[in-house]
Amino acid sequence: MRAVEVSRFGGPDVLRLTEVDRPSPISTEVLVRVAAAGVNPVDLKTRRGEGVSRWVGPPPFILGWDVAGTVEAMGYGVTRFEIGDTVYGMPRFPRAAGAYAEYVAAPSRQLARAPSKASSAEAAALPLASLTAWQCLVDTAHVKEGQRVLVHGASGGVGHLATQLAKSLGASVITAGRRDRDALASRDVDVALDLVGGDDTMLLLDTLREGGLLLAVADGASEAVQREGRRRRVRVMEPLVEPDGHALEKIAGLVDSGDLEVKIDEVFPLERAAAAHERLEKGSVRGKLVLEVEVSRR
Ligand SMILES: NC(=O)c1ccc[n+]([C@@H]2O[C@H](COP(=O)([O-])OP(=O)(O)OC[C@H]3O[C@@H](n4cnc5c(N)ncnc54)[C@H](OP(=O)(O)O)[C@@H]3O)[C@@H](O)[C@H]2O)c1
Known part of the structure; x- marks a missing residue:
């Protein structure tokens, strides 16, 4: 072949x-x-x-x-x-x-x-992009109706799916990226999804409420980010996507119902x-x- x-x-x-x-x-x-x-x-x-x-x-x-x-x-x-x-x-x-x-x-x-x-x-x-969004927002953050989710890198592969998934979970979604950097100044976010990495991972800590969750998807979180997260009482996690046929069944359902494009x-x-x-x-x-x-x- x-x-x-x-x-x-x-x-x-x-x-x-x-x-x-x-x-x-x-x-x-x-x-x-x-x-x-x-x-x-x-x-x-x-x-x-x-x-x-x-x-x-x-x-x-x-x-x-x-x-x-x-x-x-x-x-x-x-x-x-x-x-x-x-x-x-x-x-x-x-x-x-x-x-x-x-x-x-x-x-x-x-x-x-x-x-x-x-x-x-x-x-x-x-698969990889939607499973990342699913495992972050559904399995890890347990995003609920009314929560505030910030997606940094929202126009990319994971970001455009994560934005739709968070909305379908009833969250209010703030999108950020190269052209929407003002969103990084917003406060009281429950969950921040970092799909950009680099210096922006540290900046995302500013967006979160105490007890909020930073999911450092792009580059993981440096020791400095982890330390600053502890100081601010913000949870910091470094997810790595895993194969999951059951989640893919649910994702296929969302695509077929028109909730995920x-x-x-x-x-x-x-x-x-x-x-x-x-x-x-x-x-x-x-x-x-x-x-x-x-x-x-x-
Ligand atoms: N941990 C995991 O399991 C896992 C899973 C999936 C992906 N990832 C990682 O997560 C990252 C995103 O994945 P993806 O598939 O969504 O990538 P992608 O399709 O390339 O999207 C990246 C996004 O980040 C934005 N971006 C890049 N540089 C930026 C900057 N300096 N400031 C603001 N926005 C910027 C891009 O916007 P522009 O196009 O305007 O630059 C785009 O919206 C990658 O690093 C990838 O390797 C990790």
């Missing part, structure tokens, strides 16, 4: 279109024929030898986690799907999943049926993965970038 490999750590030019063996699903896994693969900042960081590269191991490896496609084969023990089902997910993260490829073998319970209203590009754009900025063919990386590296992407994968039938 065709796949895009990181040949060595470095810039977008280290991405190589290559031929590798198709994976075989072991017990509890399904083989997904990939229709589209999402592109995330962690893909770029891992390509450079940062991100989750310590768990992926040394190059060469196939990059990518977000995947949407069709179940083509199943290992022993899978009861959740049937051959031909359209599925989506972010399997194996933070270990390698190999989503930039024509086929992916994935643990069945890390996938879910894709939203029926979503195109394959939309389904592939959702994923915005695609641009779709690239698989072989132009390097161009997609260059585009995301430049910034100003509105929503998500996706790789379309066409299986060559031979």
Whole structure:
């Protein structure tokens, strides 16, 4: 099968279109024929030898986690799907999943049926970003009706979904970003979602009420931020997204009911993965970038 490999750590030019063996699903896994693969900042960081590269191991490896496609084969023990089902997910993260490829073998319970209203590009754009938003706002912060949620980096992949999810939970949402820095001066926020990182993580402490929660998603929280959080009695957490097929089922429900809409900025063919990386590296992407994968039938 065709796949895009990181040949060595470095810039977008280290991405190589290559031929590798198709994976075989072991017990509890399904083989997904990939229709589209999402592109995330962690893909770029891992390509450079940062991100989750310590768990992926040394190059060469196939990059990518977000995947949407069709179940083509199943290992022993899978009861959740049937051959031909359209599925989506972010399997194996933070270990390698190999989503930039024509086929992916994935643990069945890390996938879910894709939203029926979503195109394959939309389904592939959702998993990592929407699971991050879900695990932060629903599982960790337990956001409730009437709470104030600040989303910093609201125009990006995670941010535009987190904004909609927080609203659907009944929160009042303040969005911040490069062009809305005034929002960082607001006070009495219950939950601040930091999708920008750098020096802005410390600034976000100013927005929170005592007892509020800072979720340092982008870069984690430095010792200085942790210390300042303790001094102000603000909780500081460093979440890392995990595969979760059940949450993806709920997310698919929100997409199908019209409560969650994923915005695609641009779709690239698989072989132009390097161009997609260059585009995301430049910034100003509105929503998500996706790789379309066409299986060559031979
Ligand atoms: N911990 C986890 O599990 C986890 C999960 C998902 C993502 N992440 C991390 O979270 C971050 C966001 O992910 P994403 O997928 O949403 O990325 P993205 O699509 O690139 O979005 C980043 C957002 O941040 C904004 N931004 C960047 N620099 C800024 C600055 N200096 N001031 C204000 N806004 C700025 C961008 O706006 P502009 O386009 O205007 O620059 C955009 O809205 C990344 O660092 C990613 O690696 C972590």
